[in-house]
Amino acid sequence: MGRWEPDARGRLARAALELYAERGYEQTTVADIAQHAGVTERTFFRHFTDKREVLFDRSNTLQDAMVAAIAAAPASTPPVEIVVGALQTAGAMLEERHDWSRRRATVIAANPSLLERELLKLAALATAAGEALRGRGVREPRASLAAEMGVTAFKVGFERWVAEPPTQRMKLADCIGDALAEIRALTATR
Amino acid sequence: MGRWEPDARGRLARAALELYAERGYEQTTVADIAQHAGVTERTFFRHFTDKREVLFDRSNTLQDAMVAAIAAAPASTPPVEIVVGALQTAGAMLEERHDWSRRRATVIAANPSLLERELLKLAALATAAGEALRGRGVREPRASLAAEMGVTAFKVGFERWVAEPPTQRMKLADCIGDALAEIRALTATR
Incomplete structure (x- = not known):
């Protein structure tokens, strides 16, 4: 875990878009996105400043x-x-x-x-x-x-x-x- | 006082613009604008919803x-x-x-x-x-x-x-x- 997941950025972006479409943008948290992508929140914030940035x-x-x-x-x-x-x-x-x-x-x-x-x-x-x-x-x-x-x-x-x-x-x-x-x-x- | 000031709206608009130019938009409050125009804050809110609306x-x-x-x-x-x-x-x-x-x-x-x-x-x-x-x-x-x-x-x-x-x-x-x-x-x- 940590910084070595292969294509963590791509997985985070895909997970975010999937959740925004399913639950709505407002209802989705960074924690949801990280969990869905199988990475930590810290990893999310290494790639994006916030959920809008995705x-x-x-x-x-x-x-x-x-x-x-x-x-x-x-x-x-x-x-x-x-x-x-x-x-x-x-x-x-x-x-x-x-x-x-x-x-x-x-x-x-x-x-x-x-x-x-x-x-x-x-x-x-x-x-x-x-x-x-x-x-x-x-x-x-x-x-x-x-x-x-x-x-x-x-x-x-x-x-x-x-x-x-x-x-x-x-x-x-x-x-x-x-x-x-x-x-x-x-x-x-x- | 109250709702009968002649051209309160015009006076408020001119007062607001003057203060925004002098002190900056962020630094100006509705109370400042109302005082500068010689009306109450209530009168301001009868004409505008907020200071941006002006x-x-x-x-x-x-x-x-x-x-x-x-x-x-x-x-x-x-x-x-x-x-x-x-x-x-x-x-x-x-x-x-x-x-x-x-x-x-x-x-x-x-x-x-x-x-x-x-x-x-x-x-x-x-x-x-x-x-x-x-x-x-x-x-x-x-x-x-x-x-x-x-x-x-x-x-x-x-x-x-x-x-x-x-x-x-x-x-x-x-x-x-x-x-x-x-x-x-x-x-x-x-």
Whole structure:
């Protein structure tokens, strides 16, 4: 016991999501999660700061990957494409986690405080994208607007992707690309 | 004393904003605000549920006005224009409150929990706009995307409007319209 359980982190995450779905998020304690995963509470706290963190620990990773991809984009790429491309690149780590993401979305939708946290994480993603664009010399308000457009394409694409049935599902990157195409059609000048 | 002070609500709102700017939001109590406005705490609570509400009581009014304007838009208007037009109409009530809005923005920017509340109000505005569009028969994902575009134009337009110097300032409706034009330019297919 202690720190050497193989994949304790993965087991804790799966146990947490299972209990949140079964009993409800509010009704599940860290002790329940640890017991269900067959580890101690101490082990839980070595991997996550609290039970909410289990659901949001990928947000920072996604944001860091997006910021790195924005910085690395070719100089000639227009701002909205930069952000959308960066989110497609960063989102690749989610492709193999479709089932997890799908169940996570159900838990979040059922809990207003988790829904608020998700919205704030998306707002932070847009703020970070805007900063990264300004770091490339994109001026205001173009940087903020391009960041918001890109994150909106991600949000709507992600919502569609998690709602897809597991069999023959689309790739997240394609769902994001489709959302951008729809934005273009909606804002095209007639 | 009691319920008959002339414009107690306006005096309370001005007193609150003054104290939030001077002492900080966290450091100001309802008792301080009531005293500064020359009314009782009971009078404060007849007008506002708590000290945060003083800063956000217009959000619901704005949202209701937007939803009504979306429902009333001509059948032929495209979805993004419907939302932007509705927010320009609803935002008219803010035009005469530039100084208040400007000082409110400073207080909110200085306080992360107020900033979160502001972001969540904007997210709720987008959700309500999407619902109102679906009520007109606009399908998903077009309704959600048009709602997000419209609220983004409002957000960026509003930020520019509050940052304008009080002399020779632009109208909020024009700032929102400019933001939409910028969105169109950013998403135009080359």
